[in-house]
């Protein structure tokens with residue numbers, strides 16, 4: 319066997335690390351922001367029946383245009399969207415890759431606002447797109463002024479806004495998205511992977527789509543929909559954007575089995591999303607209880623909480639893992655991230671953390687997230 323460094327690999331991939339959230343078999347996995355509730359049994363039975371029916375036809379290629387699924391996503395999203403506005407792929411990561419293949423590439427630049435989703439730079443490098451990390455405001459917020467100032471400085475071809483932001487949980491105001499859109503002639507992507515966990519009544523970037531043909535809003539079934547293992551993500555945009563994505567997708571990229579399974583899940587969206595209220599409640603409980611334990615949780619509109627005040631994140635991560643509880647060290651000094659699980663899982667986490675002892679007091683362990691967090695190292699997060 320040879321080694322990676324001896325292969326004639328592309329120069330721009332040399333020395334890179336792959337996405338690598340630890341996958342360890344533990345009883346309480348609160349590390350990659352999945353919905354930890356299983357798919358309801360009757361929904362699972364319907365999905366199995368639909369997949370079984372699809373197996374009967376797998377000697378043929380699937381519908382390349384996945385029209386039925388696009389129609390179902392359009393209906394689910396509402397906002398007067400139709401199938402012509404919808405794209406889908408094997409996870410929203412593949413949707414983002416299609417966007418970079420179509421609108422990025424050599425000589426072009428993607429701007430994200432750090433710390434943010436660790437896959438953005440990886441997807442950029444895979445498509446030969448340069449990635450620049452812009453700064454946020456204090457507490458990981460992103461004001462229109464800061465977002466636009468970074469945009470002016472870096473002059474990117476594509477801007478990606480994660481709303482709410484992973485790994486910080488920070489919700490993003492529509493005014494920032496509007497300001498970014500108005501300030502660039504390029505593509506503006508809003509990654510709404512966690513949209514379903516936002517409080518009721520908070521508008522989605524979908525409301526901004528009319529009249530903004532360069533605005534793309536991506537969603538996923540991996541989080542609220544409890545469908546991470548099926549690998550389905552989707553996007554809403556102007557039909558011309560969908561035409562652009564058709565140019566780069568592989569033929570028949572969504573298998574007949576994936577289409578059948580996703581159609582089953584969307585058909586039961588009310589049941590699939592029935593746990594969202596409870597997960598939000600557990601998230602709010604995490605914020606309250608982490609503060610009571612002496613940590614500094616950050617505002618979250620998602621299904622996870624980033625908290626500071628951790629003396630030694632690696633040690634705390636390992637101590638919890640020893641107790642069968644997996645959370646996430648995202649590489650932000652003195653911080654850890656935890657997914658809101660079921661009530662029992664969330665309780666197990668809070669009790670185990672409390673048993674590790676109180677964190678050091680404020681003056682001993684400053685929540686040292688700098689005001690401007692441009693270079694905060696973020697290893698990987700889902």
Ligand SMILES: *Cc1c(COP(=O)(O)O)cnc(C)c1O
Nearest residue numbers: 409410411435511538540551700
């Ligand atoms: C989890 C996550 C996704 C979802 O990725 P899939 O490929 O759909 O599983 C996308 N964006 C962000 C910010 C995420 O945290």
